[in-house]
Amino acid sequence: MKSRYDVVILGAGHNGLVAASYLGQAGLSVLLLEKNDYIGGATTSQKIFPDYDARLSRYSYLVSLFPEKIIRDLGLNLELRRRATASFTPYVNHGRHDGLLLSNVDEQVSRRSIIDLTGGETEYEQMKKFYNLSRVFAEHSWDSMLEPLVAKEEFRRRFDVDEVSREAWQSLAEEPLGRAIERYLRDDLVRGLVLTDAKVGIFTYPHDPSLVQNRCFLYHLIGNRTGEWKVPVGGMGAVARELEQAARKAGAEFVTDVNLLDVDLAEKRKSVRFDINARQQTVEARFLLVNFGRNVLAKYSGKPYQPNAEDEGSVFKINMLLRKLPTLKAKKYSAEEAWCGTFHTDEGYEQMNASYEQASKGELPNKTPCEVYCHSLTDDTIVAPELRKQGFHTMTLFGLDAPYSLFVKNNETMRKRAEEKFLESMNQWLEEPLEDCLAVGRDGSLCIESKSPVDIEHSLGMYHGNIFQDAPTWPFATKKEKAGTWGVETEWENVFLCGSSAQRGGAVSGIPGHNAAKKVLAIL
Numbered sequence: 001m002k003s004r005y006d007v008v009i010l011g012a013g014h015n016g017l018v019a020a021s022y023l024g025q026a027g028l029s030v031l032l033l034e035k036n037d038y039i040g041g042a043t044t045s046q047k048i049f050p051d052y053d054a055r056l057s058r059y060s061y062l063v064s065l066f067p068e069k070i071i072r073d074l075g076l077n078l079e080l081r082r083r084a085t086a087s088f089t090p091y092v093n094h095g096r097h098d099g100l101l102l103s104n105v106d107e108q109v110s111r112r113s114i115i116d117l118t119g120g121e122t123e124y125e126q127m128k129k130f131y132n133l134s135r136v137f138a139e140h141s142w143d144s145m146l147e148p149l150v151a152k153e154e155f156r157r158r159f160d161v162d163e164v165s166r167e168a169w170q171s172l173a174e175e176p177l178g179r180a181i182e183r184y185l186r187d188d189l190v191r192g193l194v195l196t197d198a199k200v201g202i203f204t205y206p207h208d209p210s211l212v213q214n215r216c217f218l219y220h221l222i223g224n225r226t227g228e229w230k231v232p233v234g235g236m237g238a239v240a241r242e243l244e245q246a247a248r249k250a251g252a253e254f255v256t257d258v259n260l261l262d263v264d265l266a267e268k269r270k271s272v273r274f275d276i277n278a279r280q281q282t283v284e285a286r287f288l289l290v291n292f293g294r295n296v297l298a299k300y301s302g303k304p305y306q307p308n309a310e311d312e313g314s315v316f317k318i319n320m321l322l323r324k325l326p327t328l329k330a331k332k333y334s335a336e337e338a339w340c341g342t343f344h345t346d347e348g349y350e351q352m353n354a355s356y357e358q359a360s361k362g363e364l365p366n367k368t369p370c371e372v373y374c375h376s377l378t379d380d381t382i383v384a385p386e387l388r389k390q391g392f393h394t395m396t397l398f399g400l401d402a403p404y405s406l407f408v409k410n411n412e413t414m415r416k417r418a419e420e421k422f423l424e425s426m427n428q429w430l431e432e433p434l435e436d437c438l439a440v441g442r443d444g445s446l447c448i449e450s451k452s453p454v455d456i457e458h459s460l461g462m463y464h465g466n467i468f469q470d471a472p473t474w475p476f477a478t479k480k481e482k483a484g485t486w487g488v489e490t491e492w493e494n495v496f497l498c499g500s501s502a503q504r505g506g507a508v509s510g511i512p513g514h515n516a517a518k519k520v521l522a523i524l
């Protein structure tokens with residue numbers, strides 16, 4: 001390690017790696033300092049269950065927002081694979097188990113499935129019209145994500161070209177998303193399906209006046225113009241590995257297991273003091289890039305973090321290794337078709353209004369909304385060949401309406417209770433309890449691990465377990481003075497955010513990493 005670098009990056013999540021790669025390629029010396037003993041932050045695959053050779057995407061698991069431009073610029077060898085099924089939502093109709101299946105490859109399958117659910121064609125046509133709004137929004141906004149911010153008014157003018165574009169702007173950027181959902185759609189299950197993309201990871205409801213639900217929804221629908229969520233082959237760890245290699249190739253240096261002691265943000269030459277192997281070190285840098293959230297930065301700046309209510313994290317993540325795929329009560333589609341897409345349970349529109357309300361009162365909801373997906377059905381490389389032969393699969397569950405406040409007082413007890421509730425939610429659709437399908441470790445323990453928002457904050461530093469570090473942001477400048485900036489600037493000269501906390505950060509996108517690097521290069 002040298003004592004001086006052009007750039008020191010605090011944290012080595014995937015955005016820090018993107019920034020390091022661009023800056024290293026431009027000839028700058030770069031050092032990344034990471035508190036954990038691995039590189040990648042929320043993009044990591046890990047052998048969670050020691051007796052089995054299966055590498056699970058421990059936190060994030062699907063990719064949509066990672067721009068092709070970054071993949072090309074950095075020469076990344078990433079395969080993002082399409083899932084045959086977009087989503088599967090089981091339901092009971094006149095006492096019979098059935099399911100709504102939306103296909104990524106066959107429009108007719110989706111159409112027929114919606115007709116079976118609603119008894120007519122209208123809801124399918126309305127859903128297409130609704131999603132056309134987000135497609136149009138994506139077309140007007142996606143390319144700007146890797147450019148300096150445009151003022152809101154100028155951004156809005158881009159939509160002033162035809163009726164559909166104006167409607168897209170109004171429905172998605174001006175009024176609470178709940179209005180458009182209720183205007184376009186009638187069926188509770190279909191409405192709920194649409195709403196989930198507005199709730200993933202944050203604590204909100206359809207008519208939230210802060211519009212954080214709209215911002216979250218946009219993040220889920222504009223990625224690479226299609227909003228399709230794909231499976232990173234090799235797991236999310238493959239994304240981090242490729243980026244780490246690109247950064248190392250560009251000359252970046254890494255130190256893990258770092259205990260950051262203090263950071264001098266105000267001086268022209270920045271200095272960072274940290275412990276490594278019980279020895280104190282200090283490095284200096286011309287630029288500091290901050291990959292962790294503003295909440296962590298606040299600890300080092302001496303200025304208290306002042307979160308908004310919309311920054312609250314709300315996620316319950318369960319990672320599982322299965323010895324066999326669970327059999328569904330609904331028989332219309334094969335288990336493989338149902339589990340390879342996003343499997344939704346207890347995510348009806350009214351049901352999620354109820355679970356939001358209960359969680360707001362500090363109660364674990366009676367019915368816990370969640371979505372589940374089986375990575376190994378689309379990409380079996382994450383499971384060792386001998387396990388594959390025996391029918392093993394990985395399964396991940398992402399729970400909604402599980403805010404930090406529910407867990408903070410007694411994390412252990414609440415984690416256990418929430419885990420039971422989420423499994424109960426799944427079990428109502430299965431012939432056999434999910435617990436009976438789990439792999440078992442040598443010591444007799446089930447291969448299941450749960451993470452509450454408290455655990456996520458502890459492991460990664462994300463504020464209250466918010467998976468985007470804080471509330472998702474608009475793709476335009478909401479204040480005039482921010483127009484023309486990269487959305488990464490801080491109050492300190494030459495200190496920039498290069499992670500999800502930056503404007504247009506959030507999700508596995510590399511966008512704030514790219515934008516912070518552009519900012520540094522623009523100054524130089």
Ligand SMILES: Cc1cc2nc3c(=O)[nH]c(=O)nc-3n(C[C@H](O)[C@H](O)[C@H](O)COP(=O)(O)OP(=O)(O)OC[C@H]3O[C@@H](n4cnc5c(N)ncnc54)[C@H](O)[C@@H]3O)c2cc1C
Binds near residue numbers: 293467499501
């Ligand atoms: C459970 C979960 C599921 C998700 N699912 C998806 C998904 O499927 N698709 C998707 O697109 N997004 C998903 N996300 C969101 C996405 O993973 C994140 O927004 C993104 O990966 C954040 O990347 P980042 O580089 O900005 O920050 P991070 O990954 O948060 O990296 C910050 C780094 O800083 C380190 N750090 C923290 N504090 C310190 C300190 N004091 N000193 C030094 N280092 C420190 C952390 O350990 C971490 O490595 C999910 C997130 C979670 C938590």
